[in-house]
Amino acid sequence: MTHLLTRALDTALDRTVVPGYSKIGYWLRRPSWDADDPRPGSLTGKTVVVTGASSGLGQATATATARLGATVHLVVRDLAKGRTAVTAIRGEVPGAEVHLHRCDVSDLASVRAFAAALRGSAERVDVLVHNAGVLPPERTETADGHEVAFATHVLGPLLMTELLRPLLAAAGRSRVVVVSSGGMYAQKLPADDPEYRDGEYRGTTAYARTKRMQVALAPLMQERWAADGIAVHTMHPGWADTPGVVTSLPGFHKVMGPVLRDAETGADTVVWLAATEPAPGGGQFWHDRAPRPEHYLPRTRESADELARLWAYVLDATALSR
Ligand SMILES: NC(=O)c1ccc[n+]([C@@H]2O[C@H](COP(=O)([O-])OP(=O)(O)OC[C@H]3O[C@@H](n4cnc5c(N)ncnc54)[C@H](OP(=O)(O)O)[C@@H]3O)[C@@H](O)[C@H]2O)c1
Incomplete structure (x- = not known):
């Protein structure tokens, strides 16, 4: 009975967005997780790589995983x-x-150089967290000619994972965690315009579209690397008070500030996915330690053909084999 009530509360929080994404959701769900916290020392002997680790959720993830050993x-x-x-x-x-390590994840040459350096210095990667994120104020292109949110959230992470594949495979059962956003629920996969060339450019739309791409492509990434024992998870952190939110969404931060999660609680599910045992199956979208639907609106559903077109585009853009 308690379990059913807990699940009903969890689902209600997920559907009502503001309470669920804020610190209220975290603290209402938290009591049912106590037995499920990663145990102290659970990452001892393991290697964790975190992108965008100098700020916000990335730094919180790095700190928490270091604390676990x-x-x-x-x-x-x-x-x-x-x-x-x-x-x-x-x-x-x-x-x-x-x-x-220095790496601009939106710059494919920088990703290649970083991956080569890590392959030369590390023996294994147990957990790779693609956390680096950007909400561009205007449309800009990277040195490779890609729209910057697309390059940061999709192309760089895909290429980095592929190039670190030998280290991820060496770890045995490794985990890739892609930090997406609940903002993706509002957007459909832009299969025919991944570089956002058409229409008026809005940074929030570019951000949410590329976060949608992360979630939509995760099952294909999972399939690509499953034979090497690599599980790919996407998740969203809810709303957390980070330097990125202060800078990119000052109005939102002003209004929602009092109920935003702190960076540590925003990163909770990333750390849980990194460390919990038994390892969850890959290819799913998580929030607050539970798999979540990938769509709430029928209009955001992509067809198999649209997904296949985007997948072909990102493989070509990163010069990866199909
Ligand atoms: N905070 C939230 O409420 C929230 C909600 C949904 C999703 N997210 C996601 O959570 C992740 C972390 O966001 P945050 O809120 O912690 O923001 P943040 O404080 O701005 O941190 C983002 C980090 O990513 C780094 N970064 C951006 N572009 C990069 C690039 N091309 N190469 C390497 N590093 C790069 C930033 O580096 P610099 O410091 O050098 O700029 C920064 O360290 C992002 O993917 C974001 O989309 C956050």
Whole structure:
């Protein structure tokens, strides 16, 4: 009976968005998870790589996984910010083994260089967290000619995972966690315009479309790497108070500030997916430690053909085999 009530509350929170995504949802769900927390030391001997680890949810993920015993690799585009994050993590987790790498995940050459360097220095990657995210104020293109949100959220993570495949396979049963957003629920897969060339460009739309792509492509990524024991999870963190939200969504931050989660609770499901045993099956979309629907609106559903077209486009754009 208690279990049924807990599930009913969880579903109601998920459907009503504001309470569910805010810290209210976290704290109402939290009591039913106590027995399910990753146990202390559960990541000892494991290697975790986190992109965008110099801020917000990425830094919180790096800190929490270091606290569980992992060797953590921070992947950042700004080394000065990265060094500040390393100092903060070592302050919070004395003795933490933390490594710092520079990589702009929107730049495919930078991703290739980082992956080659990591392959030369690490023996395994147990967990790869694609957390780096951007909400562009205007349409810009990367050095490779790709729209920047698409490159940051989709192309860079796909290429990085493929290039780190030997290290992920070496770990045995490894996990890839892609940090998406609940904002993707409002958008349909833009299969015919992934680079957002048509229509008036809006950063929030570019952001949500590419977050939709992350969720839609996850099952295909899962299928691609399953034989190597790699599970691919997508998740959304709800709404968390991070430097990115302050800068990119100041109005939202002003109104919702009091009920936003902190970065640690926003990162909770990332850390749980990284460490919980038994490992959850891949290819699903998670929030607050439970799989969630990928659509609430019929108009956002993509066809198999649209998904296949986008998949072909991203494989070509990253020069990966089909
Ligand atoms: N906070 C929320 O409520 C919320 C909600 C839904 C989803 N998310 C997702 O959660 C993730 C983390 O967001 P956050 O709120 O923690 O934002 P944040 O504070 O802005 O952190 C984002 C991090 O990504 C890094 N980054 C951006 N572009 C990059 C690139 N091309 N290469 C390497 N690193 C890059 C940023 O580096 P710089 O510091 O150098 O800019 C920063 O460290 C994002 O994917 C975001 O979409 C957050």
